[in-house]
Amino acid sequence: MVYFINDIITGALIGLLYSLVAMGFVVIYRASKVFNFAQGELVIIGGFIVWYTTMQVGLSLWLSIPLSLVLAGLVGYLIERIFLTKLIGESVFSMVMVTVGLLILLRGLVLLLFGPAVRPFPIIFPLKPLFLGDMLIPMNLLIGGIITIVAAIGLSWFFNRTRSGLRMTAVAEDHVVASSMGISVKGSIAFAWVLGAILSTIGAMIFLSGKSLTFLASDIGFAALPVALFAGLESIGGLILAGVIIGIVQSLTTNYLDPLIGGSLGSVVPYIIMLAILLIRPTGLFGWRTIERV
Amino acid sequence: MTYKTRLGLRGLLAAGAIAVTAAMPIKAQAETTYNLALLSDFSGPYADIMPVLAGGREAVFTWWNATRGKELGVTLNFKNYETRYDAAQVASLWPGIKSELNPIAVVGLGGPDVAALSERLPEDKIPMFMATAGYGFAWKADAWIFNPRPTYSHESAGFLAWMKEQRGGDEPLKFAVMASEASPAYVDMAKGLELHAEENPEELELVEVIYTEVQPTDLTAQMRRVARSGAEALIIQTNTSIVVAAKRGLQANGADIPIMMSSHNGLPASGGALGGLEQLEGDYEAYGMAIAAEEDTTARQFYETLAADHGLEAPWNVVTAMGVSQGLYTVTVIQHAIEKNGAEGLTGELVREALFAAPITTEETFGFLPTLSFTPEAPFPLEGLKVNVGTVKDGKIVIEATGVDVPNIHKW
Numbered sequence: 134m135v136y137f138i139n140d141i142i143t144g145a146l147i148g149l150l151y152s153l154v155a156m157g158f159v160v161i162y163r164a165s166k167v168f169n170f171a172q173g174e175l176v177i178i179g180g181f182i183v184w185y186t187t188m189q190v191g192l193s194l195w196l197s198i199p200l201s202l203v204l205a206g207l208v209g210y211l212i213e214r215i216f217l218t219k220l221i222g223e224s225v226f227s228m229v230m231v232t233v234g235l236l237i238l239l240r241g242l243v244l245l246l247f248g249p250a251v252r253p254f255p256i257i258f259p260l261k262p263l264f265l266g267d268m269l270i271p272m273n274l275l276i277g278g279i280i281t282i283v284a285a286i287g288l289s290w291f292f293n294r295t296r297s298g299l300r301m302t303a304v305a306e307d308h309v310v311a312s313s314m315g316i317s318v319k320g321s322i323a324f325a326w327v328l329g330a331i332l333s334t335i336g337a338m339i340f341l342s343g344k345s346l347t348f349l350a351s352d353i354g355f356a357a358l359p360v361a362l363f364a365g366l367e368s369i370g371g372l373i374l375a376g377v378i379i380g381i382v383q384s385l386t387t388n389y390l391d392p393l394i395g396g397s398l399g400s401v402v403p404y405i406i407m408l409a410i411l412l413i414r415p416t417g418l419f420g421w422r423t424i425e426r427v
Numbered sequence: 428m429t430y431k432t433r434l435g436l437r438g439l440l441a442a443g444a445i446a447v448t449a450a451m452p453i454k455a456q457a458e459t460t461y462n463l464a465l466l467s468d469f470s471g472p473y474a475d476i477m478p479v480l481a482g483g484r485e486a487v488f489t490w491w492n493a494t495r496g497k498e499l500g501v502t503l504n505f506k507n508y509e510t511r512y513d514a515a516q517v518a519s520l521w522p523g524i525k526s527e528l529n530p531i532a533v534v535g536l537g538g539p540d541v542a543a544l545s546e547r548l549p550e551d552k553i554p555m556f557m558a559t560a561g562y563g564f565a566w567k568a569d570a571w572i573f574n575p576r577p578t579y580s581h582e583s584a585g586f587l588a589w590m591k592e593q594r595g596g597d598e599p600l601k602f603a604v605m606a607s608e609a610s611p612a613y614v615d616m617a618k619g620l621e622l623h624a625e626e627n628p629e630e631l632e633l634v635e636v637i638y639t640e641v642q643p644t645d646l647t648a649q650m651r652r653v654a655r656s657g658a659e660a661l662i663i664q665t666n667t668s669i670v671v672a673a674k675r676g677l678q679a680n681g682a683d684i685p686i687m688m689s690s691h692n693g694l695p696a697s698g699g700a701l702g703g704l705e706q707l708e709g710d711y712e713a714y715g716m717a718i719a720a721e722e723d724t725t726a727r728q729f730y731e732t733l734a735a736d737h738g739l740e741a742p743w744n745v746v747t748a749m750g751v752s753q754g755l756y757t758v759t760v761i762q763h764a765i766e767k768n769g770a771e772g773l774t775g776e777l778v779r780e781a782l783f784a785a786p787i788t789t790e791e792t793f794g795f796l797p798t799l800s801f802t803p804e805a806p807f808p809l810e811g812l813k814v815n816v817g818t819v820k821d822g823k824i825v826i827e828a829t830g831v832d833v834p835n836i837h838k839w
Contacts, residue, residue: 136652139648140648143645143647143648147644147645150644241470244470244474248475249469249470249474249475249477250475250699251475251667251668251671251696251699251700252699252700253671253699253700253701253702260675260678260679261679262647262679262680269647269648269651269679269680271645271647271648271679273645274644274645340644343675344643344668344671344672344675345642345667345668345671345672345700345701347475347642347668349472349641349642349668350642352640352641352642353642353644356640356644387638387639388648388649388652391638392635392636399638400608400638400640
């Protein structure tokens with residue numbers, strides 16, 4: 134029974150990591166209605182920035198972490214300025230296609246700049262897990278879970294309670310209307326990309342702490358995709374619940390069903406949940422239902 | 428000297444030259460060229476090791492052209508094709524490769540090449556030579572794709588048998604396996620061992636097969652289960668990232684279970700990804716190929732020749748050894764085919780026939796591979812199978828055992 138509970142807790146914490154990465158999807162979507170397919174690539178860009186400042190430049194973690202977050206934000210800003218700003222007012226489809234192109238470009242850029250070698254990622258969180266009696270909780274996931282919940286609360290407050298957040302929501306509704314109301318569409322979208330890149334870098338630190346770094350780490354973007362769609366692409370608070378549900382189901386499937394069937398159902402089950410929820414409720418659990426007058 | 432004399436002297440010289448040329452061995456006269464297609468992954472999951480592996484095999488082709496090929500009057504041209512380790516990419520590239528090169532052999536990389544070309548190569552009558560161990564799903568008669576090593580399951584079974592012998596006692600050796608459904612080859616590695624353990628309960632006890640992603644999020648809980656089950660070895664023949672995550676999981680649990688890796692994710696690659704070889708002190712790599720260790724061996728001496736005289740820049744490690752092994756058994760088979768059929772008119776079919784006609788001796792591959800006797804029954808040698816075991820001692824890779832017998836494994 135202890136192991137079962139432990140598997141639930143670990144699953145929930147892994148789910149919260151997915152939620153954090155998915156938060157990048159949601160922040161950008163809420164500000165621009167653009168689904169960023171290159172979210173996983175933002176995670177590895179963030180990961181490589183942390184690796185570079187720590188392992189190559191030799192900065193202490195206290196310096197490299199804030200510096201990496203600033204640099205990641207800058208990368209997000211540059212991506213928006215170079216590739217997306219000229220598409221403001223164009224169809225959302227064009228912007229989405231740009232993110233598909235970004236996915237390929239960023240992956241290639243990482244290979245070009247850093248090479249294909251598997252590199253040791255710095256140990257940011259303690260490797261020793263937290264022991265609670267017979268239960269064992271990985272520290273990186275535990276601290277990551279706390280960060281995710283704090284980030285979700287902060288971002289929910291920002292989007293729902295502040296003028297800047299509400300402006301971003303207005304931008305997502307319609308670029309032209311928002312612009313005519315005096316809202317800086319460019320500024321809002323750029324801010325969303327900065328935020329998305331910073332969240333991805335935090336995700337990279339939790340995901341990769343003490344492990345290895347390659348461009349394969351971008352796969353976590355796809356792992357976070359079911360969480361974002363399950364929660365609904367507009368809901369930051371919903372990501373927490375969706376992440377926890379998907380993480381727990383995945384953990385139990387991996388630990389109890391996979392050994393029986395001799396397969397990797399655990400890696401498929403989040404997508405099954407995602408497809409099921411999209412069939413029943415296309416906007417996700419907490420997505421906005423749009424009423425349009427024709 | 429009169430004009431007539433000069434003319435006569437010239438005629439004499441010309442006649443002499445013709446006579447000398449005619450008297451020369453036939454093999455030194457002609458310069459026949461054949462093409463090899465090299466399938467590579469410079470931008471996919473094995474991009475980290477590809478430059479080194481490619482360096483090893485290309486250096487062998489260069490060496491062969493300069494030495495044995497020169498004697499035989501044959502040059503092997505080669506060209507790399509980027510597959511991204513993707514079966515769809517291989518399948519789409521293949522018609523173009525065939526029409527561009529008309530190769531007498533393909534030098535492959537891994538599972539996606541096998542998946543994409545296993546139906547095509549018998550039709551096109553072009554053999555493919557791999558670097559890696561074989562796969563259970565490709566264990567079929569009349570193959571056109573060949574591995575110098577038996578399956579990964581054979582290699583890990585050989586290691587486990589050796590480990591049990593080292594441990595002593597009658598109790599079956601408990602072990603766990605890490606696998607991933609990201610690649611059919613990764614699943615295959617586990618399936619073969621599962622069957623082997625099932626058929627030999629007095630020798631082995633498989634405590635768990637853990638399936639995970641190629642870049643796992645966290646394996647601490649899984650490693651705790653492995654530790655609590657009393658596993659004495661953990662087999663990881665998938666990739667480096669899984670080795671790193673498993674090692675971190677074991678360290679978090681304070682568990683000291685030795686990990687056995689393969690050649691493509693071996694001690695240098697995984698040690699590098701963990702931050703240093705010392706992290707893998709007491710862990711192992713095992714495969715049917717020379718261990719690239721500190722010791723001075725025939726294989727190492729040949730590597731030094733390639734490095735000194737044939738432009739090999741890759742360091743002395745397991746991946747270079749894998750590329751060199753692949754190159755060596757490929758050129759040896761081609762050489763056997765030339766010796767039997769002559770330099771002219773060599774085809775892929777004749778190269779394949781030569782593979783079955785005579786063993787490739789360990790001397791011909793400078794000790795990189797054991798003597799290989801291929802038969803039409805399987806894509807890899809089925810008899811005389813051996814593995815070598817390397818480990819890390821005091822932060823250095825050393826040879827722990829050589830010529831370890833591989834137990835008989837049934838098809839799965």
